[in-house]
Amino acid sequence: MGRRLRRLCLVLASILLASCAMGPDYERPEVPVPEDYLVPTVTGASIANLDWWELFDDPVLLGLIETALVNNKEMAIAMARIEEARAALGFTRADQFPNLDGRASADRGNTIPGVNVPGGSISETFVLAASLSFEVDLWGKLRRSTEAARAELLATVEARNVVTITLVSDVASVYLLLLDLDHRVEIAKRTRDTRQESLRIIEARFDKGTVPLIDVNQAEIELGDAVAELAALERQREQAENLLSVLLGQNPGPVARSDIETEDALNIPEIPVGLPSELLERRPDIRQASESLAAQTARIGVAEALRFPSLSLTGTLGLASDDLDDFISSDNKVWGISADLLGPIFDAGRNRSRVEAERARTEQLLNAYQLTVLQAFQEVEDSLISIQTYRREAEAREAQVTAAQSAASLSRARYDGGVTSYLEVLESERSLFRTELLASSTRREQIVSIVTLYKALGGGWATSEEIEEAGGFYPAALPPGSTAAPDPTQ
Numbered sequence: 001m002g003r004r005l006r007r008l009c010l011v012l013a014s015i016l017l018a019s020c021a022m023g024p025d026y027e028r029p030e031v032p033v034p035e036d037y038l039v040p041t042v043t044g045a046s047i048a049n050l051d052w053w054e055l056f057d058d059p060v061l062l063g064l065i066e067t068a069l070v071n072n073k074e075m076a077i078a079m080a081r082i083e084e085a086r087a088a089l090g091f092t093r094a095d096q097f098p099n100l101d102g103r104a105s106a107d108r109g110n111t112i113p114g115v116n117v118p119g120g121s122i123s124e125t126f127v128l129a130a131s132l133s134f135e136v137d138l139w140g141k142l143r144r145s146t147e148a149a150r151a152e153l154l155a156t157v158e159a160r161n162v163v164t165i166t167l168v169s170d171v172a173s174v175y176l177l178l179l180d181l182d183h184r185v186e187i188a189k190r191t192r193d194t195r196q197e198s199l200r201i202i203e204a205r206f207d208k209g210t211v212p213l214i215d216v217n218q219a220e221i222e223l224g225d226a227v228a229e230l231a232a233l234e235r236q237r238e239q240a241e242n243l244l245s246v247l248l249g250q251n252p253g254p255v256a257r258s259d260i261e262t263e264d265a266l267n268i269p270e271i272p273v274g275l276p277s278e279l280l281e282r283r284p285d286i287r288q289a290s291e292s293l294a295a296q297t298a299r300i301g302v303a304e305a306l307r308f309p310s311l312s313l314t315g316t317l318g319l320a321s322d323d324l325d326d327f328i329s330s331d332n333k334v335w336g337i338s339a340d341l342l343g344p345i346f347d348a349g350r351n352r353s354r355v356e357a358e359r360a361r362t363e364q365l366l367n368a369y370q371l372t373v374l375q376a377f378q379e380v381e382d383s384l385i386s387i388q389t390y391r392r393e394a395e396a397r398e399a400q401v402t403a404a405q406s407a408a409s410l411s412r413a414r415y416d417g418g419v420t421s422y423l424e425v426l427e428s429e430r431s432l433f434r435t436e437l438l439a440s441s442t443r444r445e446q447i448v449s450i451v452t453l454y455k456a457l458g459g460g461w462a463t464s465e466e467i468e469e470a471g472g473f474y475p476a477a478l479p480p481g482s483t484a485a486p487d488p489t490q
Contacts (some may be wrong), residue, residue, distance in 0.1 A: 089146070108173070159284075186441050189230060310343065412429075
């Protein structure tokens with residue numbers, strides 16, 4: 001018995017050493033990478049070591065981000081998918097190891113299988129055995145399956161990182177929108193109050209016969225416009241609060257925010273974005289696409305291995321007796337060894353078509369990976385353009401506001417002095433209202449462009465040295481104390 005087992009082990013070892021893995025080995029595709037970005041960027045490290053959220057100096061925003069990372073439902077879904085992928089890897093990897101099954105049975109009767117024996121003698125059978133079964137991975141099917149499952153797990157981890165970066169940027173963007181809407185609501189309220197006072201004065205002058213009725217009508221029109229604009233802004237503000245509440249994993253409702261003015265966050269230093277080649281390691285969506293492609297590449301090997309025979313080995317060792325009192329005895333030992341070779345002979349091209357289908361899916365994911373890289377470069381370039389142009393636009397809007405304030409004041413004085421008509425006053429005040437609202441939204445867009453750049457860079461910015469120290473992978477920057485789960489593969 002011992003000699004036979006040793007022979008079996010030697011045969012099994014030789015088979016395993018001779019086995020190979022079918023299909024191609026995965027290598028990250030080469031993609032053309034620009035040497036530098038089109039928009040001139042800073043090459044220094046002025047804020048490379050500064051966490052991105054510190055740029056806004058707003059503790060309320062930091063608290064909201066931490067709450068979202070803990071309670072957001074998209075984050076919870078992403079974490080559950082990681083657990084699912086980790087479990088899938090577990091049972092897929094288990095196929096590479098032997099299965100040990102146990103059997104215990106006791107039979108008593110006067111029958112034999114398939115035949116009734118009325119009045120026959122009573123027979124008893126007792127069996128206790130263990131069976132060891134193992135599929136020899138001749139063509140690497142099991143190894144490729146495990147390889148695919150491991151890559152899928154890594155892809156879900158990167159998908160979680162994508163959700164994290166998107167969530168943080170969305171919370172920051174909606175929060176900045178709320179601050180902007182608060183500011184625009186105040187502008188609308190101030191304009192409404194000013195126009196109410198203007199209407200009161202003009203009505204008094206009309207009663208004295210010094211101004212025509214059309215001036216009263218025009219003042220009423222302008223007041224109605226301010227009231228309607230205020231209602232629209234308040235509606236947008238409440239809807240933005242509801243959106244932010246959902247991002248926080250809460251029921252819709254009011255959201256706390258600081259009284260910080262958006263102007264206070266405008267003195268932002270130049271951001272060192274690094275080299276375009278570093279983006280391939282920064283962006284989790286690129287790494288996710290790469291891992292998905294790796295998993296699909298491994299599935300080609302699985303499909304090719306199914307075209308060849310599979311070898312299964314089974315060994316049984318146990319006890320069997322018709323006498324329970326003498327069950328544990330050397331004379332009652334039973335054993336068996338079997339080998340099964342099963343392979344396709346005719347399948348009407350099924351297995352070949354399976355390989356072709358997996359290759360086609362791989363080609364799809366290859367193009368998806370290349371598209372993800374292209375879109376990543378586009379997003380960085382667009383963000384850099386936004387930062388550059390919004391800065392100039394914000395400066396122009398502020399100059400507009402200053403000029404509009406002066407024009408409105410002069411028009412009012414000219415009208416009170418009887419030098420001009422009320423139409424000039426209306427036009428100047430209408431222009432002031434419009435330019436103040438535009439200036440506020442432009443300031444907000446300027447700040448949001450920083451958040452957009454954070455997202456486009458894969459979660460933050462870092463120097464080449466920092467990326468190298470991190471082993472070529474610079475993870476997304478997260479606020480301190482966040483409960484984002486670590487890499488489950490570690």
